[in-house]
Amino acid sequence: MSEYILEMNNISKSFPGVKALDEVNFKVKKGEIHCLVGENGAGKSTLMKVLSGVYPHGDYEGDIVFNGQVQKYSGISDSEKAGIAIIYQELALVPELTVYENIFLGHEIKKGRLIDWNETILKSKELLGKVKLNVDPSSKVKEHGVGKRQLIEIAKALSKEVKLLILDEPTAALNEDDSENLLTLLKELKSHGVTSIMISHKLKEVIAIADTVTVLRDGKTICSKSNEDESISEPFIIKNMVGRDIDNIYPKREEHNIGDVIFEVKNWNAFDYKQGRDILKNIDFDVREGEVVGIAGLMGAGRTEFGHSVFGNISNYKLSGEIQFLGKAVQLRNPYDAIKAGLAYVSEDRKGDGLILMDDIKQNITLANLKKFSPNGLINKNEEVKIASWYKDSMNIKAPSIEQKVGNLSGGNQQKVSFAKWLFVSPKLLILDEPTRGIDVGAKYEIYTIINDLISKGLSIIMISSELPEILGMCDRIYVMAEGKMTGVLSSEEANQEIIMQMATN
Amino acid sequence: MSLINEAKGLIKQNIREYGMYIALIIIMVTFSAATGGLFMSSRNISNLINQTGYIAVLAVGMTLVMVIKHIDLSVGFLAGFLGAIAAILMMRFNVSVPVTILLVLVLGTITGSFTGFLVAKMGIPAFVASLAAMLVFRGALLMVTEGTGTIVISNKAFNAIGNGFIPDFVNMGNLHVLTLIIGIIGIAAYAWSEIKTRNDKIKYNFEVISSKMFTVKLIAISAVIAYITWILAGYNGLSWTVVITIIVVLIYHFITTKTIIGRHVYAVGGNAEAARLSGINVERITMTVFASMGMLSALSGILYTSRLQSATTTAGTLFELDAIAAAYVGGVSANGGVGKVTGSIIGAFVMASLTNGMNLVGVGISYQYIIRGIILAVAVIFDVKTRNRSK
Numbered sequence: 001m002s003e004y005i006l007e008m009n010n011i012s013k014s015f016p017g018v019k020a021l022d023e024v025n026f027k028v029k030k031g032e033i034h035c036l037v038g039e040n041g042a043g044k045s046t047l048m049k050v051l052s053g054v055y056p057h058g059d060y061e062g063d064i065v066f067n068g069q070v071q072k073y074s075g076i077s078d079s080e081k082a083g084i085a086i087i088y089q090e091l092a093l094v095p096e097l098t099v100y101e102n103i104f105l106g107h108e109i110k111k112g113r114l115i116d117w118n119e120t121i122l123k124s125k126e127l128l129g130k131v132k133l134n135v136d137p138s139s140k141v142k143e144h145g146v147g148k149r150q151l152i153e154i155a156k157a158l159s160k161e162v163k164l165l166i167l168d169e170p171t172a173a174l175n176e177d178d179s180e181n182l183l184t185l186l187k188e189l190k191s192h193g194v195t196s197i198m199i200s201h202k203l204k205e206v207i208a209i210a211d212t213v214t215v216l217r218d219g220k221t222i223c224s225k226s227n228e229d230e231s232i233s234e235p236f237i238i239k240n241m242v243g244r245d246i247d248n249i250y251p252k253r254e255e256h257n258i259g260d261v262i263f264e265v266k267n268w269n270a271f272d273y274k275q276g277r278d279i280l281k282n283i284d285f286d287v288r289e290g291e292v293v294g295i296a297g298l299m300g301a302g303r304t305e306f307g308h309s310v311f312g313n314i315s316n317y318k319l320s321g322e323i324q325f326l327g328k329a330v331q332l333r334n335p336y337d338a339i340k341a342g343l344a345y346v347s348e349d350r351k352g353d354g355l356i357l358m359d360d361i362k363q364n365i366t367l368a369n370l371k372k373f374s375p376n377g378l379i380n381k382n383e384e385v386k387i388a389s390w391y392k393d394s395m396n397i398k399a400p401s402i403e404q405k406v407g408n409l410s411g412g413n414q415q416k417v418s419f420a421k422w423l424f425v426s427p428k429l430l431i432l433d434e435p436t437r438g439i440d441v442g443a444k445y446e447i448y449t450i451i452n453d454l455i456s457k458g459l460s461i462i463m464i465s466s467e468l469p470e471i472l473g474m475c476d477r478i479y480v481m482a483e484g485k486m487t488g489v490l491s492s493e494e495a496n497q498e499i500i501m502q503m504a505t506n
Numbered sequence: 507m508s509l510i511n512e513a514k515g516l517i518k519q520n521i522r523e524y525g526m527y528i529a530l531i532i533i534m535v536t537f538s539a540a541t542g543g544l545f546m547s548s549r550n551i552s553n554l555i556n557q558t559g560y561i562a563v564l565a566v567g568m569t570l571v572m573v574i575k576h577i578d579l580s581v582g583f584l585a586g587f588l589g590a591i592a593a594i595l596m597m598r599f600n601v602s603v604p605v606t607i608l609l610v611l612v613l614g615t616i617t618g619s620f621t622g623f624l625v626a627k628m629g630i631p632a633f634v635a636s637l638a639a640m641l642v643f644r645g646a647l648l649m650v651t652e653g654t655g656t657i658v659i660s661n662k663a664f665n666a667i668g669n670g671f672i673p674d675f676v677n678m679g680n681l682h683v684l685t686l687i688i689g690i691i692g693i694a695a696y697a698w699s700e701i702k703t704r705n706d707k708i709k710y711n712f713e714v715i716s717s718k719m720f721t722v723k724l725i726a727i728s729a730v731i732a733y734i735t736w737i738l739a740g741y742n743g744l745s746w747t748v749v750i751t752i753i754v755v756l757i758y759h760f761i762t763t764k765t766i767i768g769r770h771v772y773a774v775g776g777n778a779e780a781a782r783l784s785g786i787n788v789e790r791i792t793m794t795v796f797a798s799m800g801m802l803s804a805l806s807g808i809l810y811t812s813r814l815q816s817a818t819t820t821a822g823t824l825f826e827l828d829a830i831a832a833a834y835v836g837g838v839s840a841n842g843g844v845g846k847v848t849g850s851i852i853g854a855f856v857m858a859s860l861t862n863g864m865n866l867v868g869v870g871i872s873y874q875y876i877i878r879g880i881i882l883a884v885a886v887i888f889d890v891k892t893r894n895r896s897k
Contacts, residue, residue, distance in 0.1 A: 313783060336785035345783060353779035358843050359772070367773055368784040370766045377766045385710050401712055421784075 002068065005030040005195050006051075006164060011062035013046055013055060020046045021060070022219040028164070028212075033186055033196045035206040038216035039241055039501075040299055040466040044199050047216070048166055052086045053079040067163070083163035087153045089172055089300075095142035100124035102141050103156045127155040131185055145276070147178030154185065158194075165189070165196045171205060172300045173277075183209050201298045203234045203505045215240040235498070238505070242468065242497035250473035251449045256456050258476060259289030263429050263460065268321035270309050279305045281484045283321070287429060287460050292451065294475030295464045297504050302484040303464045304348055307431050311345040312338035326428060339368060344427035348434035348464070350414050355421075357407030361399060362388030364406050364417050369425045391420035396446060412443025419450060430454065433464045448474060468497045480504050512719050522837055522892045526849065526885075529835075530856050537863030545863055548741035551734070556668070558858040559747035560585070560809040564829035565836070565850040566758050567802035570795045572833050573775040575842035576625060576632035578796065579826050580639035584803040586822025587647040588614055589811030593657040594650060596664060603663045611804045617643075618800015619793055626792035640826070648819060657817040668813030671742040672749060682743030689735025693728045700724060747809055751851075754805070758847045771795060776843035831878070832857055835885040839893065857881070 006028040013021040021043050028034045038044050050060050053073030064071045066082055073079045079086075093102045103124050108115045124137040133151040141149060150170055157165055167186075171179040183205060186196055200206050206213060207230055214224040215237060222240045225232060263286060270280035279302050287293045295303050309317055312332035323330050325341055332338045335345070347354035355364050365388045366373075373383040388402040395416045399409055406417055415435065422430060435451070436444045451474060455461060465471050471478055478495050480488045480503035488503040517524050537545040544550060564581050571578045592610045595601040601609070617639075624635040651657060659665060674684050700720075707714045715723070738744060762768040773781040774791045782788050806825065811817050836853025838845030860881060864874050 311783075334785075334787070335783050336787065339785040347780075347783060353777070353783055356773055356776035356780050356843070358776050363769070363773075367769070367781075367786075370769060374766050378764055379766060379769060381764075382706065389710070403712055 003029050004065075005067060007063075007065040008047070008051065009063045009065065011047065011050055011060055011064075013050060013060040020219050021050070023062070024216070024219065024221050025224075026214060026221065027224070028195060028197060031190060031193055031195055032211035033190055033198060033209055034212045034214065035210035036197060036199045036214050036216065037201070037203070037206060037237055037241060039468070042216040042241070043219040044216055045168065046219075048086060048168065048197070048199065051079065052076055052084060052166065080160060083161060084166065085157035085160060085162040085164070086166040087150070087157060087168065087170065089169045093141045093149055093152060093156075096140060098138050098140055099128070099135060099144075099152055100137040102152060103127060103137075103159050105156070107160060123159065124155070127159055128152075130158055131155045132181070132188075145178075146173045147175070147181065150174065150178070150182060151185070154189075158189075162194060165194055167196065167198045169199055169201065169300070171200065171202060173275075179205065201505055203237055206237070207232055207234065213237065217241060234502070234505075238498050238501045242501055250470075251445060251452055253452055253474075254456060256290050258291045259458075261286045262289045262326055263287040264324040265310060266322050266324070268306075268309070268323075269319065270305065270314075271318040272305070273316050273318065279317075279484050280309060283486050285479060285486065287462060289460055290455050290458050291477060292455055292461045292463055292475045294471040294478040295462065295481055296466075296468060296471045296478055296500050297481035299466065301481040301504065303481050304433055305484075306481070307345060307433050307462070307464055310338075311335055311343055311431060313345075339425050339427075342426075342428035343431065344368075344422035344425050344429070345431045346415075346418050346422050346433060346435060348437060350411070350418055354418050355406050355414060358405060360403045360405055361392065361397065361409075361417055362402040365391055365402075365420045365424055368421055372424075387424065388420075391424065395420050395450065410439075410443075412439040412446070415439055415443070415447060416450075419447070423454075427459070429460045429462065431462045431464070434466060435463065436465070436467070436470060468500055471495075471500070472497065509716075509718055509722070512716060513722075516715065516719065522889060523849070525888060525892070526835060526837060526852050526856060529885075530852060530859065533856065533859045533863060537859070537866065540863070541866045545866055546737070548737045550862070550866070551737050552741045552745065554858055554862045555738075555855075556745050556747045556813070557862070558854050559668075559745075559751045560806040560813070561825060561828045561832060561858065562751050562851055562854045563754050563802045563809065564806045564825055565832035565854045566754055566847050567799040568826075568829040568833045569836070569838055569845050569847050569850040570758075570762070570771055571632075571799050572830070572838045572840075573771060573842060573845045574792060574795055575775055575778075576792070576795075577636060577830065578621065578632065578799050579636040580621060580643055581636075581799060581803040581806070581829060582822040582825030582827075583640050583643035583647055584614065584617060584800065584822070585807035585810060585825055586817075586820070587643045587650070587807070588804045589807035589821050590647055590650050590657065590817035592664075592808055592811055593659050593817035596661050597657060597659060603661060606664070607808060610808060611801055614800040614802075614804025614807070615797050616800070618803065619797040621800070622793040622796025625796065626789040643822075647821065651817060651819045655819065659811065659815050659817070665812050665815045667746050667750070668809050668811075669745075669815070671745050674743060680740060682739040685739040685743035686735060688744060689731060689739070692735070693731050696731065697724055697728060747813070750805070750809065754802070755847060755851055762847055767791070767794070772843060828854075828857065831882045834882060834889070837889065839889065840886065853885075 004027045008024065008026040011021050011024045012019070024043065024047060026047065036044050049055050051064060053076045056074045057072035066084070071082060094105065100121050104120050109119045109123065110116060121137055128135065128137060131151045131154050133148060133155065135144060135148060141152065144152070170182055174182065186198070186209060189196065207227065210227045212224060212226050213232055215222040217240065265283060265285040268280055268283040268285070269278065272279045283306065295306070297303050309319060310323060312334045323332065330341050332341060351357060362384055366384050370379060373380045373387065385402065391397070392399070392402050397413050397416045397420070399413060406414060409417065436447055451461060463471070463475060472495060476492055478490045478492070478500065479486050480500055482504050490499065534546065564585070568578065568581070588610050591613065592606050595606045595609065596603065621635055621639045624630045625632045672684060674682050676683050704714055704720060762771065770781065770786050770791050773784065773786060774788050778788055807822065810821060832854035833845065833850045834853065835856050836849035836851065838850060857878065860878060861874060864877065
């Protein structure tokens with residue numbers, strides 16, 4: 001038997017147009033805590049999905065050796081049987097069921113053909129003791145906060161005799177006490193022989209707890225280093241995480257004049273009813289005329305929530321703070337107010353809340369501003385065709401006609417429709433949320449060109465992006481967000497990937 | 507040959523839309539054959555169309571409700587209840603017919619808005635909210651008819667709404683001239699609007715069907731309108747019910763295809779989140795759609811009460827299911843965002859023809875329900891399958 005409980009050798013996995021994993025090697029020693037770090041999109045989650053069987057054998061190249069045997073999982077249930085348990089960021093518990101029902105969900109303890117509830121409750125108590133969670137097993141999961149739910153998940157994993165526990169950003173949604181608790185528990189489980197893999201963006205935690213750290217970047221293993229006596233430093237990890245050159249994929253930017261502050265957010269706080277926690281904390285933020293302001297940060301930092309909150313899409317939030325726009329204080333109670341005031345928001349989720357896929361190009365482009373060409377509420381269809389055709393040509397939307405259904409377009413062309421839709425409301429400030437997500441390099445270049453063109457006309461832009469090179473290549477000024485706070489603001493001259501990553505992992 | 511190929515391609519592409527026309531034709535031909543032509547007689551067709559009126563107006567409103575992914579189960583008993591209110595207003599309080607109609611329509615709009623309020627503002631699922639409303643209206647109907655039982659209406663003007671025909675200005679024996687003239691105007695208006703749409707499309711270089719195919723389609727549909735007009739003109743002419751139904755359909759067709767509010771309704775059904783982010787007030791649209799449903803329920807109640815010339819204790823039973831079935835058969839998608847008012851009207855006629863034909867042939871009522879249920883299921887299966895393919 002080798003010292004490794006898990007060896008993933010030369011794993012490659014492609015999606016249409018992207019190579020998500022490129023000959024990744026990943027080895028985990030028996031009984032260690034192994035931290036996996038990397039930027040958004042580096043391939044961490046994909047690697048874990050390969051391991052847990054979400055992508056079945058045959059869907060990827062390379063070998064998985066677990067406990068000395070080559071594994072060929074055809075689904076999650078296979079990897080679970082082998083003793084691998086994965087705990088996702090979005091927890092997989094049923095809120096309306098009790099703690100003990102959840103712990104044994106899917107592998108109920110049976111007496112004959114029926115469930116043995118007494119035994120279930122007894123075993124649950126034992127497992128909850130193991131994870132040091134003092135809750136009534138008969139209480140419902142929904143009564144407990146995120147921190148406790150995480151522990152219940154781990155108890156559930158332990159109930160399946162787990163050998164390898166995978167945690168995907170377990171502390172992202174936790175406060176400091178709960179995080180501390182969880183890390184202590186991981187160490188304790190380690191002393192009982194459970195091996196853990198932890199994906200995390202919080203480098204301090206990583207250094208404090210990891211026995212080994214592996215860094216992924218662009219689908220490749222960059223380094224895998226033992227962390228004896230906490231010998232790994234934060235700058236070392238960050239250097240390995242980013243170390244990418246900014247390729248020449250950004251159009252040359254012409255000198256543009258940056259004017260006075262036109263948009264200012266002060267003391268901005270938001271509490272999310274659904275998640276039951278503060279998601280934005282004391283944010284001060286401003287944008288000048290003709291400026292591209294970037295918001296960088298890692299997944300879950302609250303960037304999209306910030307975008308929604310200033311755009312008036314606030315039905316889930318309790319807000320406090322003020323917005324000054326174009327020289328006066330404004331109250332944006334809903335997106336309608338925001339649009340009327342001169343804001344526009346290109347959503348990160350084109351399919352979810354950006355476009356109406358079953359409608360055609362022209363209907364999507366005009367949807368947010370039908371009034372402009374509809375006297376007395378009657379849509380002037382000739383005018384609509386003219387407007388949509390103009391945008392189709394000027395934005396170079398590739399489609400046979402403006403009557404094409406948006407759902408049939410490529411990602412890049414959908415994004416151009418989205419841009420056209422929001423430019424048609426003639427905004428003063430355009431919020432772009434992940435403007436190039438899921439679109440190919442050629443279309444990206446076109447989007448960047450459009451952005452440059454817009455600022456040369458005096459429009460201001462907020463650009464939320466997870467791609468650091470994009471932020472660095474396009475923005476005049478960069479805010480960095482972490483855990484609902486703005487942790488720094490940098491001018492384009494002082495910004496580089498290391499500094500941003502440091503602020504984002506703060 | 508190329509014409510036939512184009513026709514084939516056209517049917518393949520629009521199979522969902524043409525499917526229900528084909529179904530309607532098959533039903534009509536089958537029953538005509540089975541009844542030796544009785545089914546297509548002037549008298550029966552006139553009867554069939556007049557019987558469908560009160561379901562057709564409900565189907566129009568239900569189309570919009572279903573486009574925004576909701577449902578309204580309360581419309582049947584609301585129609586029954588409001589019909590009874592109309593009867594009471596006229597018979598017990600001697601309110602004039604126009605005032606009665608106006609009051610009842612307003613009352614329907616208010617009650618509809620209330621159901622809409624429960625759905626939009628209180629966040630209650632439409633199924634539950636309208637189920638509750640259905641029980642309330644059923645109780646209300648029983649309450650107002652409890653003392654008297656069936657309320658007989660003796661007002662001739664009111665009863666004419668459901669039974670009368672439009673007057674003729676010349677006497678031409680058996681032929682109703684005004685009906686013929688209206689039919690000719692209808693064909694002209696239809697041809698004019700089709701030609702204009704086509705020319706607009708050509709102007710913008712959109713894809714259009716070939717001019718030959720277009721001519722065939724134009725002539726075919728004109729012929730159908732002409733034929734129906736001819737049949738109706740042979741038996742008393744257009745009824746007031748048909749006139750009212752046509753007006754309702756025209757208004758709703760106009761609103762759904764030409765106005766901002768219509769576009770917003772479809773946007774909310776297509777993707778409510780995207781609609782909200784586009785500055786559309788989703789709650790207000792929802793309320794409006796339910797309010798319009800309430801108003802049309804009131805109209806349906808008026809048509810039905812007038813047709814029976816009385817308000818009964820069970821009026822409105824299962825109307826909602828007929829309306830929902832008509833909308834599904836007429837091509838409203840179960841996933842929202844898709845559906846035409848005109849389609850639902852055809853759907854209503856498909857279901858009504860089926861019932862009417864089965865009655866003529868003498869199929870027992872038990873079998874009728876079973877067959878209608880099967881047809882509904884088949885229509886929706888057809889819908890789901892053809893829609894998946896187009897993806």
